[in-house]
Amino acid sequence: MAAVWTLSGGARAVLLLCWFSSCHISVSAAGTFTRQLSFQLNPGWNSSSPPAGDLLHVRAVGNNDTLHFLFCSQGAPTLLLVHTDSASSSVQVNWTQFLSRNTSGGLQVEPESSVLSSAAVVFSRLLEYDDVNNTADPTSDLFPPYELRDFIWSRLQLSSPAALLCGTTPTFGNGSLCLQLSVFDLEGRDQSWPRLLHSANSSQLGVWLDGIPPRASHSRFLLELQVVGGASPVSSVDVRQSIDDEFTPSIFKVSQWVWSENGSADVLGFAQWKPVAYRRRRPALEDATPCRHSPPRPQSGVAAASGLVRAFFSEPQSVGLNVSFGLAGEPFYNSTGFLSWTLLVGVGSPPVDSFSPLVLTIMAVGLGTPMILLLLGGVCVCLHKRREAARTTYEPIN
Numbered sequence: 001m002a003a004v005w006t007l008s009g010g011a012r013a014v015l016l017l018c019w020f021s022s023c024h025i026s027v028s029a030a031g032t033f034t035r036q037l038s039f040q041l042n043p044g045w046n047s048s049s050p051p052a053g054d055l056l057h058v059r060a061v062g063n064n065d066t067l068h069f070l071f072c073s074q075g076a077p078t079l080l081l082v083h084t085d086s087a088s089s090s091v092q093v094n095w096t097q098f099l100s101r102n103t104s105g106g107l108q109v110e111p112e113s114s115v116l117s118s119a120a121v122v123f124s125r126l127l128e129y130d131d132v133n134n135t136a137d138p139t140s141d142l143f144p145p146y147e148l149r150d151f152i153w154s155r156l157q158l159s160s161p162a163a164l165l166c167g168t169t170p171t172f173g174n175g176s177l178c179l180q181l182s183v184f185d186l187e188g189r190d191q192s193w194p195r196l197l198h199s200a201n202s203s204q205l206g207v208w209l210d211g212i213p214p215r216a217s218h219s220r221f222l223l224e225l226q227v228v229g230g231a232s233p234v235s236s237v238d239v240r241q242s243i244d245d246e247f248t249p250s251i252f253k254v255s256q257w258v259w260s261e262n263g264s265a266d267v268l269g270f271a272q273w274k275p276v277a278y279r280r281r282r283p284a285l286e287d288a289t290p291c292r293h294s295p296p297r298p299q300s301g302v303a304a305a306s307g308l309v310r311a312f313f314s315e316p317q318s319v320g321l322n323v324s325f326g327l328a329g330e331p332f333y334n335s336t337g338f339l340s341w342t343l344l345v346g347v348g349s350p351p352v353d354s355f356s357p358l359v360l361t362i363m364a365v366g367l368g369t370p371m372i373l374l375l376l377g378g379v380c381v382c383l384h385k386r387r388e389a390a391r392t393t394y395e396p397i398n
């Protein structure tokens, strides 16, 4: 909103253009598409809980299609998203194969012919570096990485529509890295920052580092993500500018990583985030810290890291990137001992933020008032000139 008040004349023209074209369309196109959600923990497993981590299955059934969200902590935490063109497709787990983690086929979506697309996001590593010179250069003075596949993961705590997973390692003490998955039946926004716009075709993953003992007093962190698919993920992350920061104060950008079938322009899925992390659980504006990401690069060995990827994909191809938290001059992790970041993962094209009615009203008033004044001014000047002209043309005759 701050932006709206501080616009220069040029920016107003841009605003006006934007208002009358795409932004306006996206406002009126806000749909009411819904999905029926159902949750199942460890499908097909009939004793208390499987060794080495839970598997959550969320079915999200639309009119003629189903999204299967699978979230698992066998190895590195992984979210697998399978889109089928049938409202009755199902997930079959062969637990013998799934737990042995040495072949694919332990988890299948049936019928196989109904699968439109599939992709997984793997949280593979947490990296830490000692930023002695406060330059936020994440390539220098790295500590040995934390492999998330080696963490001790808690059982999944379900509080529908969300699931919480926390992991720790002996050196963390009370500290933990937690992930919270939320799945949605319709479009909306979370109450807490960054208040990403989600739809029934996306899920949200919150990640936070709580009370981790930093290995240096100038420690900063990075998180390594991998996207796995049969289709090749697009190897670039698109950063879009927005002039509206109403929902995420002071952040005017959104980053998105989209994937499509090899050679096709159709977007099959996406990961989207705002380049901001928060240093407190209930953040104030000064607790926001910007993030950056490295260019995506092909990775190997993802199937060994994630049980879910091993079980579902026969020949997984993966592309990874690092998200680094904090810029030069920003407070270090030890300032609060907390850091949280939020990611949206879904099928189809990423949601596009549109102007809210509040901002539209402000814009209408802000742009409309000067225009009316201009018009009125113009009319007055015209009338005045006419009268003047009338006087000057008639006077000589008199």
Ligand SMILES: *[C@@H]1O[C@H](CO)[C@@H](O)[C@H](O)[C@H]1NC(C)=O
Pocket (backbone or CB within 6 Å): 046, 047
């Ligand atoms: C689970 O159920 C199957 C068949 O329904 C049965 O053969 C198996 O013994 C059960 N396992 C446990 C641990 O109860």
Ligand SMILES: *[C@@H]1O[C@H](CO)[C@@H](O)[C@H](O)[C@H]1NC(C)=O
Pocket (backbone or CB within 6 Å): 063, 064
């Ligand atoms: C669902 O699929 C059927 C058959 O393919 C089609 O006739 C119907 O129009 C579809 N419904 C919707 C809501 O897309």
Ligand SMILES: *[C@@H]1O[C@H](CO)[C@@H](O)[C@H](O)[C@H]1NC(C)=O
Pocket (backbone or CB within 6 Å): 094, 095, 096, 097
């Ligand atoms: C599960 O996999 C094992 C090992 O490959 C196989 O022996 C078994 O028959 C499978 N179970 C089912 C129900 O397909």
Ligand SMILES: *[C@@H]1O[C@H](CO)[C@@H](O)[C@H](O)[C@H]1NC(C)=O
Pocket (backbone or CB within 6 Å): 100, 102, 103
């Ligand atoms: C996978 O591991 C199981 C036991 O852990 C073993 O019986 C099986 O032969 C292995 N399969 C392959 C393909 O290596």
Ligand SMILES: *[C@@H]1O[C@H](CO)[C@@H](O)[C@H](O)[C@H]1NC(C)=O
Pocket (backbone or CB within 6 Å): 132, 133, 140, 141
């Ligand atoms: C920090 O700055 C000092 C002095 O400029 C330099 O010698 C050192 O290499 C720098 N350390 C890092 C990690 O960049």
Ligand SMILES: *[C@@H]1O[C@H](CO)[C@@H](O)[C@H](O)[C@H]1NC(C)=O
Pocket (backbone or CB within 6 Å): 173, 174, 175
């Ligand atoms: C863990 O938390 C408890 C209670 O909050 C505290 O007393 C204890 O010192 C903490 N231990 C570590 C290693 O941080």
Ligand SMILES: *[C@@H]1O[C@H](CO)[C@@H](O)[C@H](O)[C@H]1NC(C)=O
Pocket (backbone or CB within 6 Å): 031, 033, 062, 065, 199, 200, 201, 348, 349
């Ligand atoms: C979600 O997916 C369904 C089915 O593919 C599609 O009809 C709908 O337009 C999508 N909604 C959004 C907001 O992308």
Ligand SMILES: *[C@@H]1O[C@H](CO)[C@@H](O)[C@H](O)[C@H]1NC(C)=O
Pocket (backbone or CB within 6 Å): 232, 262, 263
């Ligand atoms: C993608 O397409 C390129 C050329 O069009 C081809 O060389 C490559 O093998 C394809 N990759 C996959 C995974 O199909």
Ligand SMILES: *[C@@H]1O[C@H](CO)[C@@H](O)[C@H](O)[C@H]1NC(C)=O
Pocket (backbone or CB within 6 Å): 127, 138, 139, 142, 222, 224, 225, 294, 295, 297, 299, 319, 320, 321, 322
């Ligand atoms: C993330 O950063 C670490 C340390 O610089 C590097 O070893 C790793 O390859 C990076 N990962 C990706 C996917 O770029």
Ligand SMILES: *[C@@H]1O[C@H](CO)[C@@H](O)[C@H](O)[C@H]1NC(C)=O
Pocket (backbone or CB within 6 Å): 217, 218, 332, 334, 335, 336
């Ligand atoms: C964090 O570490 C820096 C550098 O040593 C130090 O100046 C600062 O006081 C520490 N902050 C806290 C809250 O411990």
